[in-house]
Amino acid sequence: QVQLQESGPGLVKPSETLSLICTVSAYSISSGYSWGWIRQPPGKGLDWIGNFHHGGSPYYSPSLKSRVTISLDTSKNQFSLNLTSVTAADTAVYYCARTPRDRGSNWFDSWGQGILVTVSS
Amino acid sequence: QSVLTQPPSVSGAPGQRVTISCTGSSSNIGAGYDVQWYQQFPGTAPKLLINANNNRPSGVPDRFSGSKSGTSASLAITGLQAEDEADYYCQSYDSSLSGSVFGGGTKLTVL
Numbered sequence: 282q283v284q285l286q287e288s289g290p291g292l293v294k295p296s297e298t299l300s301l302i303c304t305v306s307a308y309s310i311s312s313g314y315s316w317g318w319i320r321q322p323p324g325k326g327l328d329w330i331g332n333f334h335h336g337g338s339p340y341y342s343p344s345l346k347s348r349v350t351i352s353l354d355t356s357k358n359q360f361s362l363n364l365t366s367v368t369a370a371d372t373a374v375y376y377c378a379r380t381p382r383d384r385g386s387n388w389f390d391s392w393g394q395g396i397l398v399t400v401s402s
Numbered sequence: 403q404s405v406l407t408q409p410p411s412v413s414g415a416p417g418q419r420v421t422i423s424c425t426g427s428s429s430n431i432g433a434g435y436d437v438q439w440y441q442q443f444p445g446t447a448p449k450l451l452i453n454a455n456n457n458r459p460s461g462v463p464d465r466f467s468g469s470k471s472g473t474s475a476s477l478a479i480t481g482l483q484a485e486d487e488a489d490y491y492c493q494s495y496d497s498s499l500s501g502s503v504f505g506g507g508t509k510l511t512v513l
Contacts, residue, residue, distance in 0.1 A: 326404060326504060326506045327493075327504040328504065329502040343499055343500075376448075386435045386494075386495055388436070388438040388450055388453040389438075389502075392449070394446075394447055
């Protein structure tokens, strides 16, 4: 049973970079599947951030594309999220998740527990 | 404003049947992309409930079913139970945005 676990700072200052890591266990991220990030502002709905399939190229939500980078580290079986120039609007619970396909019709079949990141000085 | 539109809330009594709608457009559901449904309890991660419009992953009770027609999809829950009280989200792929999109979520209250 694949497991995903987010880690990183819970507090980030405005204008700085939010950096999170998702550690995957019981499955090699280089074996297939696509790896993504989704966020949920407090009391609000889910927003897709982006995905990255090993052997492919990452793709991002148009609304965040200029500020976001998703990377894979196959040696550590981890993938990461970097979001630059954060503001209070980026305060959210951030989830990492797995999808069976690179693009097109897709679903998030395994999720991390989520990590709350607050943007505040 | 979410790309997929869901009612903010629905309710039903134990044992009843409720449906949650998800309305999209010609660039997502209407383009033939699959619809998924997720169940989320407060303080926990979403859980995949239905994928590929009407497929239930292992362990999901058959009281949950999905359907899709045109630019819309629906989640039906029969034999409503108190433990079904949660938030439900639909999700699909949008070709104009080249990525996944979610509905705004529907809060199900069991009366």
